[in-house]
Amino acid sequence: MQDLLNMLLGLSPILVMVVVFYFFLIRPQQKRQKQVSQMQQNLAKGDQIITIGGLHGTVDAIDEDVVVIKINENNRLRFDRSAIRSVVQQEQA
Template identity: 55%
Template sequence: MSQWGTLIPLILMFVVFYFFLIRPQQKRQKERTSMLNSLKKGDKVITIGGIHGKIVELTEDRVTLKVSENTRLVFERSAVNSVVSEDEPSSEENK
């Protein structure tokens, strides 16, 4: 009976870790993968470095962003942090 007394706190601790740490992280990773797979030309994005741009070319592993009239930058697809929705004003519209 004392064996169960020592195992129950360990099991409860694992359950707490799973629901508060592991499961939310897996959900965020799945959402990020889905977002990266759904990128398309014309999307306005923000990179992990904070660069805002519009996708002008897209391959399986690279993204080319137009950041100004004459400037295009090439990034790994995984460097895209988020897609800017059309509801949010971009830096170009504020000028």
């Protein structure tokens, strides 16, 4: 019994570190990734967006995994949906 208690006390700093890493590093990253994924799924035509490469534009068309971004009146570019970093302004319905 005493040996088991000593072993648990010896492992307790490692267990505390695992719990701290989970709550301060892993869990917030999972939350951020979930928010980004939800934002990418909720894209709509007319949304003003920024890509991960820094390109600013307006969503012109959306396919399953591809987004067509209108840069100006004559130029449109195709990007993967996962390349959208953020929505600056949502379309006013």
